Amino acid sequence: MELTTSAIYGAIAIILLCRYIQRRSKSIAAAKSPPEAGGAWPILGHIHLMSDGPFPKLPHINLGAQADKYGPAFTIRLGVRRVLVVSSWELAKELYTKHDVAILSRPMVRAFKHLGNDFVQFGVTPYGPYWREIRKLVHVEMLSSRRVELMTHVRLSELGHTIKELYRAWQDSKDPSGQLPVEMKQCIGELNLNIILSLVVGKRFYGDTPEANHCRRLMRKVFSYLGVFVVADVLPYLGWLDFGGLEKKMKDCAEEVDALLGKWVDDHRCDPVVYSSKDFEPRDFTDVVLSLVDKTDFKADYDVDTIIKSIIMALISGGTDTQSVMLVWSLSLLLNNRDVLKKAQEELDNKVGREKLVVESDIKNLDYLQAIAKEAFRLYPAAPFGGPREFSEDCVVGGYHIPKGTWLIVNIWKLQRDPTVWSDPTEFNPERFLTKHKDIGMKGTDFELIPFSAGRRICPAADFGIQMVHLGLARFLQAFDFWTPSDELVDMTESAGITNAKATPLNVVIKPRLPSHLY
Template identity: 50%
Template structure:
């Protein structure tokens, strides 16, 4: 299934084919934000925006279109379904990162102190129900011979799963599990990363200005930034790297297991021992990073300019490394860079009373901002007619 996912959804070839989906979803989100600004702006010409909602929607819609051919937008008949999907997948990540007493003290497990296990079972049922509905829709469409609708990843799975050795597992269960994993991992982690990038930029306004100046120089104000422009935005890429260093979406790596006895760092480790890397501590190691707690994107243009985030440099591993690294590295970077660039190009952002953003974090399976992220926004593009129903090209 890993091979199927990598080749049919996350490969470079497939990523290029899906570029239009990412571009169009970002553009749609900006149109909606501009509409909200026109309708609800205050006396200061700014609109109060809860950024987690906007960023969550654009990421959810992008990945749902790629996987299930679904798009949930505000004001549509499916808005309630969108809220339900976001809530369920967000709860999945919260619950997965919890400390459960029964894991440490097994005989207390049946008591379910705190009710976490009950919540986990309920969330699992809701996730299964959502994806099962999509799967049935795709089966009905396939059986009816409807070929006019663009093929998505569920369609691909339905066509290849019969040719894959599933080791006795039910094909429908495998499809639902694979789709649930991809949606949960792809939506939440990317949203969290962009949220931290915005927060860091608003607390470092000189860096924010440099990003917008770079956008003005290489893209201008007559059109919206596209994914094909990202390679020219070197400083923006450095900002994303520095965000991933300070606030990697997953502060702890996925568990690994030693397959043979070995010595590591002077410690003898037996085969079968599980290992979890503390990415948060690694990225803030003063022996590797000067001023490790400071937000300094310039370090990736000078002292660490050759360091990337794709698992080749062990001092920076936001996506892990080796054969078990995150297969969605390219999608995560593309979506993060594009959404961040587009929002910063199209709108001016500030905080109420120019206050500093609260950077307190809640660490679970992902590291999310503890407090709500409400900021002020107003359009900055010179050609506002771009947002009034015309194509954003």
């Protein structure tokens, strides 16, 4: 009797599965293909839209203009690759919920291969058991709320050092009116690099030393190359050609990075901190990695040293550039909107005062400052495309049939300027996040605002990045008054790359606004 019942249930399950597959196959077969953008070049397709070559605009702006013509879902061709471009929050929600598993992998492009330790690095590794294990380790042991809180002193220390150095420079070099010219883009870049290096490997680089310059140069090269397609990515049959020697440059850069990371890891191994109990207090994330990697089954045959170095590099590259980019854009927007800057400083004076330095526990009371950060993330998301994806199976998205192997670009920059969601979408208006949109967050659950992407492959450092922008902006605005030379407007031109950094320096004039003993 039991056998008969089991057989019946088994037959029912098979029938239901067959019907599901049949319905899904019919649905896919009935779905039409999305429109393809016009203007494709022979062989190369739309590759001209993905560079600032013959066109004066950047890829996210070019593809945003195409969305105005062809709708929120259209395709382009990059050589032999078909790419779906999505520019609406509704389709983004569908992708990151209904089809999230199908889009968890990255395209296996040369930059990810050479600079991602042959796809071992968790930011670019294919979806599978290894990705799940490495993601869990990074999220729970390194980027959890508790771990980030334990490292608060590092952020405060580095911010304090930077502000103190600016104050000393003001004391030494201020002009007769009590003002000092400063280039803030470089200042913020060095601040964030030191914060991330301190957190990850316990290193700080101040001044013009050979080691500091070498590290800065390497990081700039990595960020630059990660945003570049090589010819073989879109025309595989030309893989034997290395046009411009780009792949060789990537490989050389990767070797330099590997040597530098190897030295830092060896230094930690010579002076280990043992992970023995809940009282374990690491000096930095490298201590955590070394203590846990040998105990973790990554379900992959990767070399342990490669895994260690790939985790460290992913944390450095993922945290340094994006935070710098967002702090620079936030300050630039404020300088072009002086009334907002003044209101932010008034909030700091009222909620924190000028007799103590703002700390992280104060941020929750600074509603206007948080609104400013949200508006900056909306207008100038650090990663306008959020990282490319690849469909691992056939899907129907927005009624369109998307074949397996199609690449996916979600144009976050365009999505977050949707006029049906945001009134005056190109205007800087933090007040929108105090009224109509006050409940919209940035952590991937409100798809109208996804600067860190969404779904299971959302940036694992989203919380850390938001906190760093909040605290950095609060400290700078509390410590100094800011102007531009001759009160000119800040140039808001963006640059090409995996992040949309400000293309030109951020030249400002500063003057202290706190009692001298606080510096």
